[in-house]
Every structure is written in structure tokens, then in C-alpha cells.
């Protein structure tokens with residue numbers, strides 16, 4: 001839960017550890033500051049029981065898990081999940097947490113079905129309520145949004161998952177801090193959480209769209225209006241998706257004037 | 270053991286070079302940096318070693334290339350689960366840089382810093398004795414920027430987050446100081462053979 005969380009704002013990651021006078025152009029590029037979270041829970045593997053499966057799109061579904069000892073998380077964090085075969089063989093993957101921290105002892109994950117995917121394949125073809133898997137987490141405070149600063153969210157495909165946790169958190173808590181989301185999907189049918197997206201969201205369709213709606217990649221024209229409305233203190237930008245999307249979207253942000261040390265990136269590989 | 274109903278997994282391909290919990294990524298080389306890929310030209314790159322050394326020194330691109338060339342041929346392992354076999358990085362052994370700055374006997378650890386401000390901590394013993402490199406070539410070609418080009422640190426016997434991209438310098442210390450991921454819950458040393466992924470592992 002959020003009371004285990006302290007944030008250190010956007011201070012440099014580790015100013016003391018930086019080589020001094022290294023001749024490096026210290027300000028041109030930068031990693032954003034830490035958002036530190038409680039780490040006690042991260043190392044323990046916990047049993048999670050699948051309680052519900054909800055189809056989102058033809059290729060994605062949400063899996064609700066009961067994790068009674070869940071220590072809470074911040075929107076944007078992920079966990080490590082593992083499946084074990086009878087001979088002891090283990091497959092482990094990272095998944096973002098889709099649900100907002102709500103203290104319910106349940107969390108939700110949304111998985112894309114990867115062709116021949118070892119873990120996502122099991123979830124999409126074998127898993128049913130009552131099954132158990134193991135999780136450890138939450139992990140990485142870096143991509144977390146505590147709800148304390150204006151957030152500009154850019155995602156593509158299943159990259160919307162950790163961003164949705166932020167949107168849900170803001171709604172659930174009735175937060176008034178500005179938040180905007182720009183999401184890219186192949187088509188309206190492939191847009192995850194489409195029924196839940198509200199005024200905060202702008203959609204971009206890359207392959208097909210309803211008549212009259214343009215089709216194509218995310219461009220500077222999508223990003224510019226969002227950066228034109230600068231909230232007090234400026235935006236903290238969160239970018240999530242494939243590496244290709246992360247590179248593209250982060251370049252658009254930099255070109256539009258977003259400071260590099262206020263862009264946090266979660267790459268799904 | 271907590272067997273997952275109905276899970277069999279991929280056919281097992283035993284590989285003595287594969288640390289526990291890792292899989293062979295084959296041709297893939299995933300990118301997992303948390304910051305914007307910097308647009309850093311070789312002419313703007315520099316590498317400095319300071320802290321507990323006799324003579325702190327800064328190398329520019331040409332000066333670093335004037336040191337004796339050395340390559341790493343082998344495997345790399347990422348904490349997210351993939352390993353990559355038979356990679357070839359070309360550059361200079363860190364030992365050649367240390368020979369110039371001469372570490373003080375009291376130095377026990379280093380903090381490696383990137384031109385982005387990313388940091389990671391390592392025991393000094395893990396980056397000396399032919400176990401670490403500053404590299405600018407991958408497979409005989411310039412190292413791509415998303416993989417840390419123009420130059421990165423490579424410490425292949427540890428998880429790859431220790432191999433700081435866009436390397437800017439090393440500071441030698443007489444104590445350990447957590448870097449970026451280490452301060453975010455990752456393990457202090459990161460030995461893949463002992464599965465030291467997160468602090469407490």
C-alpha cells in the first residue's frame with residue numbers, strides 16, 4: 001500500500017556516485033530520479049490463485065489473481081511470475097500490474113498472447129480459475145507513479161498495461177493531478193481496455209480504424225498538443241511498449257521539448 | 270515445489286553455459302534501458318577513472334583507442350532471463366586503463382557511471398584481472414547506440430545491468446555504494462550462477 005512508499009522526486013539518481021569533473025556533458029542526457037519503494041516483499045515467492053479471466057481483445061486477456069500476502073504496489077510496477085513443470089523445470093517472466101493498488105488482496109495482469117509463447121501460451125490456452133502460479137514483487141520503483149505529479153503516458157500494445165494501473169489509481173482515488181494518455185493499437189478491436197478509456201486518453205491506430213479516423217504511426221502531431229498544455233511543475237512522462245515503440249515515442253517527446261530526465265521508459269524487450 | 274497444472278514448458282535443451290533460470294535468446298538482443306537512448310557522438314565521448322587512484326585520468330575517443338586492443342568472446346546474461354551465446358565485443362581491457370591510473374591499495378569497489386547519469390556498483394576484483402572491458406565494437410561493427418554505443422562497459426561474468434551503457438567513468442571507493450538498479454531493489458553483486466537477481470537473493 002502506498003504508505004510504505006517514499007519518493008525522492010526528480011533528484012539525480014546518485015549524485016555522490018557520479019565521477020566529478022569527468023568531462024562528461026553532465027546535463028544533456030539523464031536518468032530520472034528514483035522513486036524508492038519498500039523492497040521487503042520483492043524476494044519472496046508467493047502463491048497466487050487465479051480467480052477470474054476476462055477477455056480484453058482477440059489477443060489479450062486479463063487474469064485476476066488472489067495474492068493474500070500481497071504487500072501492495074505503486075501504479076506502474078511489475079512482478080516476476082513463474083510456472084513450474086512436473087520435472088522441476090521453471091519458466092519465469094516479468095508482467096506489469098494492471099490493477100490499481102486497492103488493498104483487496106487481488107491483483108490483475110493483462111497478457112498478450114505471443115505466438116508459441118511459453119508462459120503467455122499457458123495462460124491463454126490452459127489456465128482456468130482455481131489454478132495457482134507463483135509471483136514475487138512488486139519490483140522496480142523506477143517506472144512507478146505515486147500519483148503525486150502530472151503524468152503524461154505513452155503506450156503501445158500491451159504497453160498500456162502499467163499505464164492503465166495509473167489511470168485507474170487516479171480515478172479510484174479521485175486525484176485531480178493532471179494525467180494524459182496517448183495509446184497506440186493496431187485497430188480498435190486490438191485496443192486493450194477500450195471500454196474503460198476516458199477523456200484523458202487519445203488513441204492512435206496503426207493498421208485500421210473506423211471510417212474518417214486516420215491510420216498511421218504515432219507522430220509529433222499527436223505529442224505536440226499534450227506538451228503545449230504544461231501543467232504546473234511540468235509532466236513526468238512514462239513510455240511503455242516494445243523497444244521499437246519506446247525508442248520512437250521517447251524521441252518524439254525529446255523533440256517536442258520534454259526534458260530527458262523526466263522520461264521514464266519500461267521496455268518489454 | 271509448486272507444480273503448475275498443465276504446464277510442460279519448452280523441450281529442455283541442456284546447455285552447460287546456461288545459468289539457472291535463464292533461456293537462450295538466440296539471435297535476439299533485447300534492450301532494457303530505463304532512460305532515453307542518448308545521441309552521443311564518438312567525438313563527445315570521454316572516459317574517466319578517479320577516486321582512490323594515484324593519477325586520475327580522462328581518455329577521449331582517440332586516446333582510448335590507442336591502448337592495446339582486447340576482445341571478449343563469450344556469453345552474456347540479463348537479469349530479465351535471457352542469455353546470449355557467442356557474442357564478440359571489441360575494445361580495451363579495463364586493466365590497461367587501470368595501469369595508467371594505478372588504483373590505491375585501499376580501493377575495494379567501483380561505481381561505474383554513464384553519460385546519462387546511470388550508475389552501477391561493482392567490487393574492484395570483478396573489473397580487474399582480464400574480466401572487464403570498455404568496448405566500442407559488436408561483431409566487428411560499431412556498437413549501436415541502443416546497446417550502449419559509442420562505448421560501454423562489459424563485465425560478462427555478472428548480470429548485464431552491471432555492464433553500464435554509454436560509459437563515462439569509474440570512481441574507485443573503499444566501500445560499496447548502491448547504483449541505480451541496486452538502489453531499486455536489485456542485487457549488489459549480480460552473479461548469474463548464483464541467481465543473485467534481487468537484494469536478498
Ligand SMILES: Cc1cc2nc3c(=O)[nH]c(=O)nc-3n(C[C@H](O)[C@H](O)[C@H](O)COP(=O)(O)OP(=O)(O)OC[C@H]3O[C@@H](n4cnc5c(N)ncnc54)[C@H](O)[C@@H]3O)c2cc1C
Pocket residue numbers: 078093094095096097110111112113114116117118119120121158161162266267268269279292293294295297349
Ligand atoms: C518489465 C516487463 C513488463 C512486462 N509486462 C508485460 C505485460 O504486462 N503484458 C504482457 O503481455 N507482456 C509483458 N511483458 C513481456 C513478458 O515478460 C513476456 O516476454 C511475454 O509474455 C512473452 O513470454 P512468453 O513466455 O509467452 O513467450 P516466449 O516463449 O518467451 O517467447 C517470446 C520470446 O522469448 C524469446 N525466447 C526464445 N527462446 C526462448 C526460450 N527457450 N524460452 C523462453 N523464451 C524464449 C524469443 O525472443 C521469443 O520471441 C513484460 C516484460 C517486461 C520486461
